[in-house]
Amino acid sequence: MSAQAQELTVGADASARRIRRLEPAALAGVMSRDVAIFGRYWRATTFSSIVQPTIYLLAFGLGFGALTKHVDHVRYIDYVATGVVATAVLFSSAFPGMFNTFVRWQFQRTYDAILAAPVDVEELITAEVLWISLRAGVYGMAPLLVGIAFGLPPSAGMLLVPFIGFVTGFGFAGFGVTIAAVAKTIDNFNYVTSAVLTPMFLVAGTFFPVAALPAGLRAIAEVNPLYHCVQLVRDAVLGSLGPADLGHAAVLVAFALLMWRVAIWRLGRRLID
Amino acid sequence: MRALDDKGAGAHTAGVAAPSDARPAIALRGVVKRYGEITAVDGLHLEVPPGVCFGLLGPNGAGKSTTMRMLTAQTLADEGHLEVLGYALPHESKQSRLEMGVVPQLDNLDVELTCRQVLGVFARLYRVPRAERETAVGRALTIANLVGRADTIVRELSGGMRRRLLVARGLIHRPRLVLLDEPTVGLDPQIRQELWSLIDGLRTDGVTVLMSTHYIEEAERLADTVAVMSRGKIIAQGTPAELIRAHAGEQVVEVYGPPERLAQVSELAAANGWPSRRSGPAVAILRAERLNGQAPEGARRPANLEDAFVALTGEDIE
Numbered sequence: 055m056s057a058q059a060q061e062l063t064v065g066a067d068a069s070a071r072r073i074r075r076l077e078p079a080a081l082a083g084v085m086s087r088d089v090a091i092f093g094r095y096w097r098a099t100t101f102s103s104i105v106q107p108t109i110y111l112l113a114f115g116l117g118f119g120a121l122t123k124h125v126d127h128v129r130y131i132d133y134v135a136t137g138v139v140a141t142a143v144l145f146s147s148a149f150p151g152m153f154n155t156f157v158r159w160q161f162q163r164t165y166d167a168i169l170a171a172p173v174d175v176e177e178l179i180t181a182e183v184l185w186i187s188l189r190a191g192v193y194g195m196a197p198l199l200v201g202i203a204f205g206l207p208p209s210a211g212m213l214l215v216p217f218i219g220f221v222t223g224f225g226f227a228g229f230g231v232t233i234a235a236v237a238k239t240i241d242n243f244n245y246v247t248s249a250v251l252t253p254m255f256l257v258a259g260t261f262f263p264v265a266a267l268p269a270g271l272r273a274i275a276e277v278n279p280l281y282h283c284v285q286l287v288r289d290a291v292l293g294s295l296g297p298a299d300l301g302h303a304a305v306l307v308a309f310a311l312l313m314w315r316v317a318i319w320r321l322g323r324r325l326i327d
Numbered sequence: 328m329r330a331l332d333d334k335g336a337g338a339h340t341a342g343v344a345a346p347s348d349a350r351p352a353i354a355l356r357g358v359v360k361r362y363g364e365i366t367a368v369d370g371l372h373l374e375v376p377p378g379v380c381f382g383l384l385g386p387n388g389a390g391k392s393t394t395m396r397m398l399t400a401q402t403l404a405d406e407g408h409l410e411v412l413g414y415a416l417p418h419e420s421k422q423s424r425l426e427m428g429v430v431p432q433l434d435n436l437d438v439e440l441t442c443r444q445v446l447g448v449f450a451r452l453y454r455v456p457r458a459e460r461e462t463a464v465g466r467a468l469t470i471a472n473l474v475g476r477a478d479t480i481v482r483e484l485s486g487g488m489r490r491r492l493l494v495a496r497g498l499i500h501r502p503r504l505v506l507l508d509e510p511t512v513g514l515d516p517q518i519r520q521e522l523w524s525l526i527d528g529l530r531t532d533g534v535t536v537l538m539s540t541h542y543i544e545e546a547e548r549l550a551d552t553v554a555v556m557s558r559g560k561i562i563a564q565g566t567p568a569e570l571i572r573a574h575a576g577e578q579v580v581e582v583y584g585p586p587e588r589l590a591q592v593s594e595l596a597a598a599n600g601w602p603s604r605r606s607g608p609a610v611a612i613l614r615a616e617r618l619n620g621q622a623p624e625g626a627r628r629p630a631n632l633e634d635a636f637v638a639l640t641g642e643d644i645e
Contacts, residue, residue, distance in 0.1 A: 082451060
């Protein structure tokens with residue numbers, strides 16, 4: 055192209071900018087959309103994130119608590135307050151991962167619009183998972199705040215909880231995106247919710263110790279990332295962190311990395327034909 | 328409508344002194360895309376020179392939308408070479424996407440956001456520098472004629488406003504190439520006129536436009552060059568005037584009448600080897616200027632792109 059034409063071509067300066075993989079600008083762009091949308095529904099999200107653990111604490115903490123004062127040498131209401139952090143993280147990451155992905159991809163076709171811009175599948179999914187997990191990390195604190203109102207003593211270890219929630223949320227957001235990618239219709243999510251997520255949050259040491267379960271269920275708990283999240287949160291908050299918690303953290307990080315790549319692989323195959 | 332004659336490719340780029348050695352904005356060679364048994368794009372060759380408005384005309388199912396998706400690497404070709412703005416696809420597609428804008432056929436706006444937010448997000452996605460974002464959004468709102476609606480949520484906009492916003496979103500970063508996939512499909516005539524002037528304005532600014540359409544009038548009015556696509560291939564290409572002259576001649580006689588009369592005229596045309604086609608309630612005989620008075624009684628009119636299109640594809644559209 056002649057120098058004269060080059061000058062007059064709109065956007066010519068863009069060609070000077072080389073584009074790479076996983077660019078922060080692309081991630082920030084996709085997340086800016088999530089932030090803008092969050093501005094519309096944060097009230098509802100915040101409301102349910104406070105009300106849900108309150109209900110759990112009232113029902114289990116006070117209800118069961120009348121029968122059981124202590125579990126594993128921990129006041130039962132504190133046991134539940136720390137346990138439902140993982141529940142909050144699970145629900146605020148796996149569900150957005152499934153529903154938001156499916157709706158934006160299939161119904162609103164938002165992902166088609168984003169992928170026509172200089173954003174690739176890896177960046178799009180990474181940004182979405184990152185946003186969900188940041189949110190999950192923050193909302194994972196809600197049960198602790200409710201717990202404090204019910205007498206859980208504040209501790210320095212609580213400051214680790216958003217990070218634990220973030221890593222766990224990253225894995226479950228990736229899991230949700232993967233489910234959205236393989237689901238034929240949005241109704242298929244019912245299978246996952248009832249057959250995978252519900253048992254998962256019950257067999258995680260949330261409301262009762264896993265040790266009390268039969269060996270088979272105990273083995274399932276061991277491979278349940280949520281169980282490792284519960285243990286890590288409880289140890290951090292109650293000041294009983296030990297070497298075993300390195301193992302829990304390692305499982306959560308491995309789960310997050312694995313689900314991240316699987317989500318990109320599965321949804322990528324559906325987005326680019 | 329402008330005279331067809333001053334629509335030669337590059338005429339509007341006279342001020343830019345369009346270089347003769349300019350690399351094509353889009354170059355496709357031998358592109359094939361199959362979906363199972365169906366071959367959607369079947370050995371497509373397509374070259375779009377810089378600075379023109381190029382119309383890709385074809386019936387539904389001709390492979391236009393698949394071609395458009397391949398240009399953004401959202402569909403990957405099974406065979407062939409694709410180059411957009413000098414970048415090889417799919418490998419360098421992200422770079423080419425940075426420099427081009429896309430207006431999809433289906434509305435994929437974020438219905439929960441305001442116009443300003445939609446444009447702001449895409450300004451970021453297209454790497455408009457922070458300091459220029461606000462100006463870019465303001466400019467796009469002006470293009471879309473939505474300045475007064477900047478803070479309205481997309482869901483509350485009318486169909487025409489949404490379509491204008493969709494176009495403005497694709498122009499947020501001043502791309503030098505714009506892909507428009509069926510830009511006015513399903514819109515009422517008034518909105519269609521608005522969009523046509525918007526597209527024409529782009530061309531005046533020196534932006535290369537590739538527009539797929541199945542509306543013949545749209546191609547005839549806007550495109551410098553039209554490629555007719557049928558069954559995954561380009562079967563003819565030229566200016567609208569060239570295509571009409573080459574495939575439909577100069578004049579057409581349209582004979583109206585009851586079905587028996589129309590059947591009779593069709594037979595007559597077939598017997599004499601006159602090219603003809605059914606056109607709604609009439610039979611149209613093409614190249615009437617060559618009939619030297621043998622033509623049956625009917626209404627004479629200049630041949631148009633639709634005649635050429637039907638002569639080429641044998642398919643009636645719109």
